[in-house]
Amino acid sequence: MPESPVRRSHKTGLPPGTVVHVGNKSDAPVKLMVMHFDEEHFVEYETSDIEACLKSIQQPGVTWLNVAGLHDPDLIETLGEKLGLHPLVLEDIANTSQRPKVEDYEIFFFIVLKMLEYEKVKGAVQVEQVSLVLGENYLLSFQEDESDVFDPLRTRLRNGAGRLRKLGPDYLAYSLIDAVVDNYFIILEQVGDEIEAIEEQVSSHPEHHPLPEIYRLKREMIALRRAVWPLREVIAALQHSESPLIQPGTVIYLRDVYDHTIQIMDTVESMRDLLSGMLDVYLSVLSNRMNEIMKVLTVFSTIFIPLTFLAGVYGMNFRHFPEIDWPFGYAFFWLICGVVVILMLLYYRRKRWL
Numbered sequence: 001m002p003e004s005p006v007r008r009s010h011k012t013g014l015p016p017g018t019v020v021h022v023g024n025k026s027d028a029p030v031k032l033m034v035m036h037f038d039e040e041h042f043v044e045y046e047t048s049d050i051e052a053c054l055k056s057i058q059q060p061g062v063t064w065l066n067v068a069g070l071h072d073p074d075l076i077e078t079l080g081e082k083l084g085l086h087p088l089v090l091e092d093i094a095n096t097s098q099r100p101k102v103e104d105y106e107i108f109f110f111i112v113l114k115m116l117e118y119e120k121v122k123g124a125v126q127v128e129q130v131s132l133v134l135g136e137n138y139l140l141s142f143q144e145d146e147s148d149v150f151d152p153l154r155t156r157l158r159n160g161a162g163r164l165r166k167l168g169p170d171y172l173a174y175s176l177i178d179a180v181v182d183n184y185f186i187i188l189e190q191v192g193d194e195i196e197a198i199e200e201q202v203s204s205h206p207e208h209h210p211l212p213e214i215y216r217l218k219r220e221m222i223a224l225r226r227a228v229w230p231l232r233e234v235i236a237a238l239q240h241s242e243s244p245l246i247q248p249g250t251v252i253y254l255r256d257v258y259d260h261t262i263q264i265m266d267t268v269e270s271m272r273d274l275l276s277g278m279l280d281v282y283l284s285v286l287s288n289r290m291n292e293i294m295k296v297l298t299v300f301s302t303i304f305i306p307l308t309f310l311a312g313v314y315g316m317n318f319r320h321f322p323e324i325d326w327p328f329g330y331a332f333f334w335l336i337c338g339v340v341v342i343l344m345l346l347y348y349r350r351k352r353w354l
Contacts, residue, residue, distance in 0.1 A: 019073040023096030030069035063138040068146040096129040100230040109134040114227035139169040149183045232261045
């Protein structure tokens with residue numbers, strides 16, 4: 001299923017900045033993955049010690065700290081206090097119902113994204129919130145669980161390939177955003193394959209009742225639109241920011257991501273129009289089939305109306321009936337009925353009702 005509303009009732013009445021997890025509960029431990037690197041050196045380790053993470057951030061180079069799991073508010077609050085993050089940022093990190101956005105706190109940027117994953121078994125798009133905190137020499141990423149689309153970036157960092165090890169945390173933040181956006185294209189391709197299959201089914205086998213699938217795909221499109229539409233504003237704000245945290249060389253790459261979001265939005269809108277048209281076609285096919293059925297039933301009914309009249313006349317219990325003593329009366333009755341049916345069928349054929 002697409003993103004569904006999460007319950008926020010237990011936050012009612014709490015002061016602003018209170019860190020309360022809003023989202024899916026999990027019993028898995030929170031994982032802290034640290035990557036510290038520069039052009040010549042690379043260190044990677046997993047830890048549960050926040051102080052070790054802070055020591056990496058204080059050293060020269062770039063530190064990427066990935067937090068997998070948002071169900072430990074105390075850990076998020078402690079990490080935020082150590083790095084001087086605003087309490088409202090910590091509150092938004094733990095609340096997975098945020099809309100994609102970017103906020104400039106001068107000494108860091110706070111970015112919220114929606115990472116999508118397509119589950120083939122369920123045939124549904126799963127939505128996960130990813131929060132980024134971009135500082136002067138560090139990047140924090142907060143995810144709901146461990147699975148993500150960032151493994152190719154980790155591989156490039158380990159191998160020292162490309163610009164990731166040479167440029168700053170702003171380029172790393174761009175790379176994470178670009179990975180999320182590129183994954184949208186994969187989701188659209190998978191959903192597009194489903195739309196093509198249902199389109200073929202609607203046009204050739206409408207009796208299979210694809211209506212639930214069409215409505216499910218329309219909901220998937222709504223989830224995609226919710227993820228991409230505000231992301232365009234996020235990329236535009238980063239692109240036009242005058243903050244020293246965004247280097248001029250990174251702006252060019254952000255412009256490319258912005259173009260990708262426009263393409264995705266165009267594709268989403270096209271798919272929504274296609275699904276709406278498919279729904280209209282399906283309902284039109286059902287209506288036409290019902291009209292054909294009603295036409296057949298109407299033909300049979302109109303044929304039997306005069307026959308019923310004749311049967312009613314000759315079924316009356318009068319003693320003196322003109323044809324009652326006629327030896328050929330029964331055959332004459334059927335002859336009249338046959339002539340009436342043939343004449344009506346010829347009339348319908350002439351009117352092209354048959």
